[in-house]
Amino acid sequence: MVCQSSFLLENRRVSLKLALLITPAKLSESIYKEKGSKFLGFLIPIASEKDFRSELKVLTRKYHDTTHICYAYRLLPFSIGGSIIERKSDGGEPSGTAGDPILRQLQESQIVNGALVIIRYFGGTKLGKGGLARAFRTCASEAINSSELVMVVHTVSFMIECNQNLTGQLENLIYNYGGRIVSRKFDNVSEKVGCKIEISKDEYEKIRKAIKTKFSGGIYFLFSNSV
16 A cells, blocks of 8 residues: 555645645636737636546537637646646647747646636737737736636645554644644554544655654554655
């Protein structure tokens, strides 16, 4: 059994080191107009590429009369050590005028697990490559600025067993490292308790060492794995 990896959405205060990535909490929209062309922006929370394809399909059906559907998205996999996946599309616009500026807005805002789709209705006046890029960048920026964003903390979880009389001290120690006890299972016969602990990936090795040092054998790691 190995540590499980997940993403903890935090609204409480966390250290600056952990507050490096954010994700959209819900759908947000923007509208931008330039020389008759209308740009509709949608910042969408997603958990997988399958999620994105599903959301894109919904928008494509709803705006079937549009001129162009352009997008970019960034995904952080739920695997330990996973790297960010980035995808983009110009949606038929001149190369580099849509997908790139949309993706850059996501990157500059440090957004992961989010997709930004921009739908363009042509207004009859050509904007030129520079004008198009600025329009897509502005629409993307406005969608992000109007959104509700939450911080993402990459976490791991592990199981330990200890005597019931140590749970108070254990909980205080875990809290000091920014972690939490997710669940407890008491055994009244052995007077022990099994605890599932969740903590940021960055603090995992530190909390392991702190527990071993403080309790020196009074606590046993049932399921754990170095990350």
